[in-house]
Amino acid sequence: MSAQPHLRVVRGNPDDEELAALTAVVAALASRPAPQAAAPRRSAWADRSRLVRRPLHAGPGAWRASGLP
Template structure:
């Protein structure tokens, strides 16, 4: 390295232990694997939302509405 600081304290006076802890956290975060591709959107054939029951309707015709899709 050419002497360029990786971390620079701009405010306060951290102890040696605090600097060591910060260095460990920053180095661990820099070695993380790259993020995976976002999941593909769910298609109509595999969507589970249609399996959920809608709220029951109260009032006239409520029993008919509870029997199936409107």
């Protein structure tokens, strides 16, 4: 064991169960992985789904829709 304690009680007089619960919580928080940064949002200009054409439906004005994006 090390010479210096890792946890120190500043106020109060906790019993063994309270110290065990505190140690378990601190150990669980310390073993948790660091949060990952969110992926940067892509611009709508770079969205490749805009290149996919919508289906054409037969009907009035369908010939006009066939030439427009």
